[in-house]
Amino acid sequence: MAAARAHFGDRLAAAVERKRSQLVVGLDPIPDLLPVEMRGEVARFCCGIVDAVAPYAVAVKPQLAFFEALGASGWLAFREVCGYARRAGLLVIADGKRGDIGSTARAYAVAYLDGDEPLADALTVNPWLGRESIEPYLASARRYGAGIFCVVKTSNAGGDVQDVMLSDGHTMWQHVAGLVAEWGEDLIGECGLSAVGAVVGATHPRAVSEARKLMPQAIMLLPGVGAQGGTPADLARAFTSGPASALVTASRSVIFAFRESDSDFRTAAANEAARLRSEVWAICGW
Amino acid sequence: MAAARAHFGDRLAAAVERKRSQLVVGLDPIPDLLPVEMRGEVARFCCGIVDAVAPYAVAVKPQLAFFEALGASGWLAFREVCGYARRAGLLVIADGKRGDIGSTARAYAVAYLDGDEPLADALTVNPWLGRESIEPYLASARRYGAGIFCVVKTSNAGGDVQDVMLSDGHTMWQHVAGLVAEWGEDLIGECGLSAVGAVVGATHPRAVSEARKLMPQAIMLLPGVGAQGGTPADLARAFTSGPASALVTASRSVIFAFRESDSDFRTAAANEAARLRSEVWAICGW
Numbered sequence: 001m002a003a004a005r006a007h008f009g010d011r012l013a014a015a016v017e018r019k020r021s022q023l024v025v026g027l028d029p030i031p032d033l034l035p036v037e038m039r040g041e042v043a044r045f046c047c048g049i050v051d052a053v054a055p056y057a058v059a060v061k062p063q064l065a066f067f068e069a070l071g072a073s074g075w076l077a078f079r080e081v082c083g084y085a086r087r088a089g090l091l092v093i094a095d096g097k098r099g100d101i102g103s104t105a106r107a108y109a110v111a112y113l114d115g116d117e118p119l120a121d122a123l124t125v126n127p128w129l130g131r132e133s134i135e136p137y138l139a140s141a142r143r144y145g146a147g148i149f150c151v152v153k154t155s156n157a158g159g160d161v162q163d164v165m166l167s168d169g170h171t172m173w174q175h176v177a178g179l180v181a182e183w184g185e186d187l188i189g190e191c192g193l194s195a196v197g198a199v200v201g202a203t204h205p206r207a208v209s210e211a212r213k214l215m216p217q218a219i220m221l222l223p224g225v226g227a228q229g230g231t232p233a234d235l236a237r238a239f240t241s242g243p244a245s246a247l248v249t250a251s252r253s254v255i256f257a258f259r260e261s262d263s264d265f266r267t268a269a270a271n272e273a274a275r276l277r278s279e280v281w282a283i284c285g286w
Numbered sequence: 287m288a289a290a291r292a293h294f295g296d297r298l299a300a301a302v303e304r305k306r307s308q309l310v311v312g313l314d315p316i317p318d319l320l321p322v323e324m325r326g327e328v329a330r331f332c333c334g335i336v337d338a339v340a341p342y343a344v345a346v347k348p349q350l351a352f353f354e355a356l357g358a359s360g361w362l363a364f365r366e367v368c369g370y371a372r373r374a375g376l377l378v379i380a381d382g383k384r385g386d387i388g389s390t391a392r393a394y395a396v397a398y399l400d401g402d403e404p405l406a407d408a409l410t411v412n413p414w415l416g417r418e419s420i421e422p423y424l425a426s427a428r429r430y431g432a433g434i435f436c437v438v439k440t441s442n443a444g445g446d447v448q449d450v451m452l453s454d455g456h457t458m459w460q461h462v463a464g465l466v467a468e469w470g471e472d473l474i475g476e477c478g479l480s481a482v483g484a485v486v487g488a489t490h491p492r493a494v495s496e497a498r499k500l501m502p503q504a505i506m507l508l509p510g511v512g513a514q515g516g517t518p519a520d521l522a523r524a525f526t527s528g529p530a531s532a533l534v535t536a537s538r539s540v541i542f543a544f545r546e547s548d549s550d551f552r553t554a555a556a557n558e559a560a561r562l563r564s565e566v567w568a569i570c571g572w
Contacts, residue, residue: 028390030393063386063390063393065384065386065390065391065393065394065397066390066393068393068394068397069393069394069396069397071361071365071397072358072361072362072365074361075357075358075360075361076358079357079358097384097385097386097412098351098383099383099385099412099414099437100349100351100383101440101441101442101444102442104314104349104351104352105351107316107349107351107352107354107355108351108354108355110355111351111354111355111357126383126385126412126414127414127447128385128412128413128414128437128444128447128448129437129440129442129444129447129448130440130442130443130444130445130446130447130448131443131444131446132442132443132444133440133442133444151385151414151415154387154415154416154419155387156387156388156415156416156418156419157416157417157418158387158414158415158416158417158418158419159416160416160417160465161413161414161415161416161461161462161465162414162415162416164452164458164461165452165453165454166450166451166452166453166458167451167452167453167455168451169453172450172452172458175447175450176447179446179447
């Protein structure tokens, strides 16, 4: 059976080419940080951000935690924002870092990725439960052209787990990177990129470079630029598999840019998104 | 500042003592498996199960994936079921296996554990992002008497990640078990049990026994009995730190018991819960 939509990597590659951008704007609508006039208006705020950044970003990445914290109204806001972003020509990467046994993971796949009009184009997932827990998402990739990003090495201080040294001389995250490459090897699009990508923290430049070697066909989602401290120059190695082979995500530094400026939140977000997009495009060398 | 409620382990120990039960009933409301007359009525079905199992179980464990798959109405159902279960005298363990960097994990803690009337008494969490990602939940434990269960070794075939051998001769899950013991050591209740527990698949009897040694004060949540294939007899070692030191969770084998019987779904669930509760209580040896 043919996928309802094209392969995730191919859709992304086309968008990167068209927009000359590898920027993903994270939507972290933290209630206390919203502009005063937007308090309690999470959907309206996020849709305003979507309008502002749509010319400069290829995707938005709504962080589910901040929508979940608002209960049913958060869920409605999430659905509204996802639809709005897709109509604005952006891909949607739901940042849920979900991970559960296969029969449960299937429910997450249904919730976010399956069907002809799914909420999201891709979902971030947690690899801790192994391949069996990833299978349902691979099925979504095959059948519906969905993408996933496995959390391989995070931008936080998670080294007590991810950096543990294995008996074969690799670190634990390197082992997981190898698995991610395996899980994705039957799901390579025409552009040469897999539907199975990886989250690799931009705060670890050396890890980014190693991750690229271990997962040559994975799209790398690189958080940690901006508010978390990485700089785009640290990331050049990630792009060696093509212009769409890595995405730089910036969240709070874009959506809350108004807090450091005199501009309206939309204008401030647009300016910061435009700046980052150019900076990344220049560095990636394509 | 004193916790709003008593320590999670102490509340659980009191419930175990009172009910002479270590049974947790998992609420996995898979739409296609509901009784015909309950299709589309997830909250009503789950509340019926709560009524049926309340005399025999100490807690229910709603699996978030199945509520999320229903969108906003699923969220409303989840909230209704959590409230209903707590009014029925059951503890609520939200099974979300959440895991994200600290500033995001805080939003999950707010969503499920914080406040004077939180949705849940405890949350399952994923340790892959390390201690920094767990801190917000430890704060919820200190401040609100919440509990967490870190996913240490799962009931599925997750060995490609969890069973990897480390340079120190331990497996990866054993390393994580050691971290869980560390994370929980400042959060021991009067009963001697920590607010930081662990999920350990009942399908791995030897792992259960090793896990108990590595985490002597952790409450072990043991899924995989029934539908997933483990038997209560495999689990005796888990209980060596006291009658409340382990909980056996059964989900589909209880809530869908009507499918193997001629009874109403409530009666079938009650019968199966009663049977399992006695079986586990006998085996735990207390």
